[in-house]
Amino acid sequence: MPHKIKKFLAWLFSGKSEKASHILILPASFWLAFFLVVPIMLLLVLSLAQLGPYGTIIWHPTLENFRRVFTPLYVPIVARTVAYCGATAVLCLLLGYPTAYFLSFYAGEWRDTFLILLMIPFWTSALVSIYSWIIILGRDGLMNSVLVGSGALGKPLDVLNTPFSVILGLVYFYLPFMILPLYSSLEKIPKQYIEASYDLGAGAFQTFLKVTLPLSLPGVFAGFILTFVPCLGDFLTAEFLGGPRTYLIGNLIENQFLMAQDWPFGAALTAVLLCAMLIGLYYYQKLEAAELAA
């Protein structure tokens, strides 16, 4: 009997049998099917239903919800979301590129330490981080205490609930998603290209402009997608660090489900957002495939 088990395990991990591969992927497939595919199906079905009185749902197919998504009423929210997420991605790039460059070219033996420090925000609860920002940025918070206390300012600044605080929060959350792909693409540049550039007479900055930067563009693009796309669905940051003037698509969707009780419309909004994200990820994949082929 143990012999049979041994044989079975050897077969399972041989890496050669197609059937074995199916068995290995089975648990994850079930998990994804039940907790991702089924909910998305439900969501799509729901987006085609109608809202009855008191938040009830009438199962009568209609495209009304999708028509509503594209009414002028929501244009400012969509525009604001795109603008905030665009600003977030650009700021992440401006902050992240020097960081990634530092990690790749200067950090030396400290590189792994810095990379781990970079990951720490991932391991803390988002709510804890957000409350920390509230404590720092609030009217009676750390920042204002220091500024007013030191006499630099006459009265406290109202920073919370402004576009500034929301974008700050978003940049804080998504910065690592920019730094890591940038770092990995800078790391991949063979040092001999940089030496060849010096050899031909280019100084350090010329070499950066003509060699390092162009060769790191795949990382820039990947970082942009990996910050911009998830940012589109973010609602926690705007919820806690923002106000009515910083309402984003994520908040609009959250509202349909939790406040307005209009699940079908919320589902339609989600479906449209999901589509936009998938298009972004599709291009990301295509770029990655092209890079692998090169």
Add this chain to the structure above:
Amino acid sequence: MIFPVEPLLDLQGLEKSFGGTRVLKGISLSVGQGEFLTLLGPSGCGKTTTLRIIAGFETADQGRVFLSGKDITQVPPYRRDIHTVFQHYALFPHYNVFDNVAFGLRLRKMNEGEIRDRVLSSLDLVRLRELEGRRPGQLSGGQMQRVALARALAGRPPLLLLDEPLGALDLKLRKEMQLELKHIQRRLGISFIYVTHDQEEAMTMSDRVAVFNAGRIEQLGAPQDIYENPETAFVADFIGAANILSAEVLSSVGDFLKIKIEGSVETEVPKQNGWGGAQGAVQLALRPERVVVSADRGQAPESGWLHIKGALAETVYLGNSRQVILRATGREKNIVSSMSAEAFASLGAEVSGAALAKFRIKDLVLLKNPEKEA
């Protein structure tokens, strides 16, 4: 070599260690205007490191680098008038052939028309004009090699460094490129410092060869000079193979030295090639192609010849020649002879047992004793 004018490049006592390991132990050499100098040596002996110090990618721990009389030891690579053809080409993958070759020219604020002329003439030099629009990824190894050469030559530097540039090419292409490189170097009058571990390549291309061994220059001279008068056992063996014989100087009689080779054969040799001052234990080099093997019928050596007795161990077929290996009596190392096909044929099946290695006394080369050096 004495330079009538100032040498183009002058290295003085370069020392370099990596993490406590001494990689260069005092490298000094000069390169003349338009000279083709080769750094030859086995892998890991410090050739690339020397080249990288000349290019400015590494800084020597000790020693100085002069270019046209100016001390450039501390000058960064991008301000040195020296270009490199890298071992793995290092063509910029995001530029096409034209832009790769134009890279250095564009940094000099030349106008586009001039740049275009210069790039195309450089591509003509390596016969690749028609590929100007290709990306490096679409080129064969040989083509990449030529583009790398065109790129390094485009700025017409007085000195070009080449680190095993033909190492990745197959034999036939390598032979072709050797001739072409030499031709281009002659035509442009640019000095080349060429790194290789292939002694044949070094011999065919170079004006002078610096033989490297473990971070030192073992011998520096014209290929023929190095081949005919190797100074050390290492050089004798690395360049074209050699039998190294040990001998003892017994006495000095007038114009002759009395020596005992391999503890058995005694002979008198004229004092020449610096034999005069030799004393005690010495080493002699003997080229395999100067050794003839024949059957041992107890014959005495003809005048001017020596015999070493032994037994035939093995013969190796090499196409146009035959390597005959003789196990010498009372000697650890075999004697290797390289015989022409005809000479070997005339030897016939005669030599199955006792055999002789025969050579002329004048073909023995006295080597410097490395122990005495240090």
